[in-house]
Amino acid sequence: MIRAYHQPKRLDDALALLKQGALPVAGATGLYSTRKKIDAELCDITDLGLGKIEVTADAIHLGATVTLTQLIDADLPGEEGAFLKLVARHITARPMRNAITIGGNIAHAVFWADMPVALLALDASIEIARAGEAAVTVAIADALKGSAPWGNGALITKVVIPLKKGRRFGYERLSRTKNDYAYVTAAASMSVCDGKASDVRVVFGALQPRAFRATDIESDLEGKAISAESIAQAVQKAATDLPIAPNFRASVDYRRDVATALARRAIAQAAGQE
Ligand SMILES: Cc1cc2nc3c(=O)[nH]c(=O)nc-3n(C[C@H](O)[C@H](O)[C@H](O)COP(=O)(O)OP(=O)(O)OC[C@H]3O[C@@H](n4cnc5c(N)ncnc54)[C@H](O)[C@@H]3O)c2cc1C
Known part of the structure; x- marks a missing residue:
């Protein structure tokens, strides 16, 4: 009630x-x-003035009630902006995207949520406010581990995406229909200089209740020459230990096969190899 x-x-x-x-x-x-x-x-938090997008020299600032449609229609800078728009466009259909907010997509914390996958690849952080306390900023990577810093009186008020020169992104998602929840999502980001990868992020969604970074794959690729072979090797090595929670959509084995294929493609895109 x-x-x-x-x-x-x-x-x-x-x-x-x-x-x-x-x-x-x-x-x-x-x-x-x-x-x-x-x-x-x-x-209802939609009348608090948290629906604004601001761009500074080094970051994109999204108020918590910015909708996915606002994101898609906004003039956002850099590879980061293009990546955010790409991921938002994959989420359900426009009438739903008109309502779904960035803060709600994080806080709802369902296994199929797509924006947390993107925000992990983007090294984003969130701002949390609570009555009578100063607002705190938490890295999304920390916020998605352990007990959530929102809820029980705490509100996500802002999402901050740092703009880093030379970073590129990849994103892959498999669902039964275009508008359906994902079986698996994979995202990657990195900078490549003289053929070597740095700041590598590899993220999976829909395998666990929350999106997570595949740190084994990241450290295998970090600082190394990047090629189709090195990507395939790093992903294959981590494949058997990928934590995949059973769900009613498809078997664990099938989702493992899909996850490795999507990760290879997402990493190759981020490396500029596809
Ligand atoms: C049919 C359908 C298909 C969908 N498909 C996808 C999909 O494929 N991928 C995807 O990513 N999403 C998908 N979604 C959206 C997703 O499941 C959630 O419904 C959505 O992200 C919630 O956002 P909201 O702004 O509507 O939040 P609300 O419904 O308003 O809130 C959701 C929860 O978050 C809390 N909350 C909201 N905002 C905040 C805040 N700022 N701080 C703290 N807590 C907050 C609320 O208290 C509530 O517990 C789909 C939704 C539907 C209905």
């Missing part, structure tokens, strides 16, 4: 409501489609 619906205009008022136990609601696509019973007051 929704006991009350609030739509504050000031962040402090929203945080005070969350402190008293209200649940934040942004695009509502996850909250209203959940099978869990809602028995709470809701705090």
